[in-house]
Amino acid sequence: xxxxxxxxxxxxxxxxxxxxxxxxxxxxxxxxxxxxxxxxxxxxxxxxxxxxxxxxxxxxxxxxxxxxxxxxxxxxxxxxxxxxxxxxxxxxxxxxxxxxxxxxxxxxxxxxxxxxxxxxxxxxxxxxxxxxxxxxxxxxxxxxxxxxxxxxxxxxxxxxxxxxxxxxxxxxxxxxxxxxxxxxxxxxxxxxxxxxxxxxxxxxxxxxxxxxxxxxxxxxxxxxxxxxxxxxxxxxxxxxxxxxxxxxxxxxxxxxxxxxxxxxxxxxxxxxxxxxxxxxxxxxxxxxxxxxxxxxxxxxxxxxxxxxxxxxxxxxxxxxxxxxxxxxxxxxxxxxxxxx
Numbered sequence: 001x002x003x004x005x006x007x008x009x010x011x012x013x014x015x016x017x018x019x020x021x022x023x024x025x026x027x028x029x030x031x032x033x034x035x036x037x038x039x040x041x042x043x044x045x046x047x048x049x050x051x052x053x054x055x056x057x058x059x060x061x062x063x064x065x066x067x068x069x070x071x072x073x074x075x076x077x078x079x080x081x082x083x084x085x086x087x088x089x090x091x092x093x094x095x096x097x098x099x100x101x102x103x104x105x106x107x108x109x110x111x112x113x114x115x116x117x118x119x120x121x122x123x124x125x126x127x128x129x130x131x132x133x134x135x136x137x138x139x140x141x142x143x144x145x146x147x148x149x150x151x152x153x154x155x156x157x158x159x160x161x162x163x164x165x166x167x168x169x170x171x172x173x174x175x176x177x178x179x180x181x182x183x184x185x186x187x188x189x190x191x192x193x194x195x196x197x198x199x200x201x202x203x204x205x206x207x208x209x210x211x212x213x214x215x216x217x218x219x220x221x222x223x224x225x226x227x228x229x230x231x232x233x234x235x236x237x238x239x240x241x242x243x244x245x246x247x248x249x250x251x252x253x254x255x256x257x258x259x260x261x262x263x264x265x266x267x268x269x270x271x272x273x274x275x276x277x278x279x280x281x282x283x284x285x286x287x288x289x290x291x292x293x294x295x296x297x298x299x300x301x302x303x304x305x306x307x308x309x310x311x312x313x314x315x316x317x318x319x320x321x322x323x324x325x326x327x328x329x330x331x332x333x334x335x336x337x338x339x340x
Contacts, residue, residue, distance in 0.1 A: 001025050003043070008036050012044045017271055017280060018307075019045040020299040021057060023288035026132065029059055030291075033130065039064040039159075042135075045259065045300040049141035052323040053235075055259045055300050056137075057081075061130040065162025068094075068122035068149035075235045076137040077114040077227070078123075079261055079319055080104050081287040081297070083131035087113060088169060089200065090120035094151025099173045100180050100202060101126075105263055105286065110183070110202035112319065114227050114237065119200070120149055124166045132287070134261050134298060136321045138234045183207055192223040201227055208239060208263065208317055215241035215315055222246050231326040242267065243315040250308040250334040258322040259300040262286045265316035269299055270308045284309075284316060306334075 001021070002014040011032065013019040021029075021043065032041040040060035046053060060066070061083075068090050078087075080102050089098040103109030115121050125131040148154075153165050173179075183204060186194040192214050203225070214223035221244070227237040242248075250272055262284050269282040285295030301307050309316075 003028060005032070008032075009038065009040055010042050010044060016302065017305050018269070018282065018299050018301050020282060020296045021045075022296045023291045023293040026291050029057065029132075030130070033059045045298070046139065046257070047302070050139065051257065052139050053257045053259065053321065054135075054137045054139045054141065055298075055321070056135040057132065057298060058135060059130050059132045060125060062125045062127070062163070063159050064125065065155055065159045066123060067152045067155055067162065068120050070118055070120045070147050070149075071137065072145040072147065073117050074138045074145060075114060075117055075228070075233070076135065077112065077235075077237055077321070078102070079134040079136075080111045081132040081134060082289055083125060083129040084109065084127050085123050085125050085131050086166070086170065087123045088121065090122065090149065090151070092120065094149065096169060096173055096176070096178055098181070098200065099178050102202075104289075105205055110204040112203040114201040116199040122149070122152065122166070122169075124163070134319075136235065136237065136259070138323065186210070186225060192218045192220070193226070194224070195226040199229065203227070203239065205263070208241070211239060212241045212315055212317060215243040218243075220246070222248075228324065231324065233324045235321065236324045236326060237319065237321045239263065239317060239319055241315050241317045242309060242311050244311050244313050246309075246311050248309060250306050251331050252306050253301070253303050253322070253331055255303060255327075255330050256322050257300060257303050258320065259298070260321075261319040262297045263317040263319060265311075265314055266295065267309050267311045267316040269296070270310055272306050272308065274306070
C-alpha cells in the first residue's frame with residue numbers, strides 16, 4: 001500500500017483504481033498516531049481536498065482533545081471500527097441536547113452515527129483502547145465551513161483541561177437525566193428497503209438483522225437501509241446486505257466516487273478490464289482488531305473504474321457512501337460502458 005505523508009497528522013493513500021485499507025496495514029496508521037503530538041493521525045482516501053466525497057480513517061485516544069464543532073451545509077458520519085467514544089449534541093449556547101456512547105461493531109453500543117448539517121457535536125475517546133473511526137463527509141474541503149464552539153475550551157488549552165470540560169459535560173448529562181435514547185426502529189418501505197425519519201441517525205448491529213433477513217428472502221438477494229433523507233441529499237449513505245447468489249452486473253460510476261466499509265461477512269471486489277479479463281481482485285472482510293487480516297475492510301472506488309462484488313457464501317453487510325443528488329444515469333452497466 002502506497003501512503004504519502006502530508007503532515008504529522010495526515011497521510012493520503014495512493015491507488016488510481018481503488019485506494020483501500022486492510023487490518024494489517026493499520027499498523028502503519030497506528031505508528032503514525034503514536035508519533036503525533038496531538039495523538040491522532042488520518043488516512044485520506046479521496047484524490048484531493050477538492051473532490052465531492054471525502055473518506056477518512058482516523059485514529060486517536062483519550063489523550064486527544066477534540067472540541068465541539070459543526071459543519072456548515074454538510075452532513076458527516078462516523079463509523080467506529082475500534083474502541084468506544086462518548087458523542088454529544090449541543091445547542092448554540094453549549095447545552096447538551098443528546099448524548100450517545102458509540103462502540104465498535106462487536107459491542108453493545110451503536111457503531112454508526114450520521115450528523116446533520118449545522119449541528120454542534122463533540123466527542124471524546126473513552127477507555128484504554130484507541131478509537132479507529134471511518135469518517136465520511138461531503139467535499140470540497142473549505143475551512144470556512146468548519147466552526148468551533150466558543151462555549152468550550154480552545155484546543156490550545158491542552159488535553160487535561162479539555163478532559164475536565166468533557167467530564168463536566170458528562171456530569172450535567174447525569175444530573176439532567178440526559179441518557180442514550182433507545183435503539184431506533186426503522187420504517188419498512190418495501191420488502192427490501194428500510195429507512196429512518198430521524199436526521200440524527202444511529203445504527204447498531206442488532207438493527208441490521210432485519211435487513212440481512214430481508215436480503216435472504218429477496219429474489220434479488222439484497223436489501224438496503226437508507227441513511228440519507230432523500231435523493232437530493234449531498235451525501236448518500238446506506239447499509240446494504242448482499243446474500244450469496246446476488247448478481248450485480250459490472251458497473252462504473254460516471255461522475256461520482258463511491259466507498260464501502262465492511263460491517264460483517266466476506267466477499268470479493270472484482271475489477272475487470274474492458275475485454276473481460278480481471279485487473280484486480282480485492283478480498284473483503286470486517287476490521288480485525290488483532291491487525292493480522294489481509295482482507296480489506298475499506299475500499300474506495302474512483303469514478304470510471306469498472307467493478308463488481310461477488311458474494312461466495314452467507315452474506316456481506318457493507319456501509320456504502322457516494323455523493324448526491326441521486327441520478328440514475330450516473331451508473332453505467334457493462335454493456336453500456338463498453339459501448340461508450
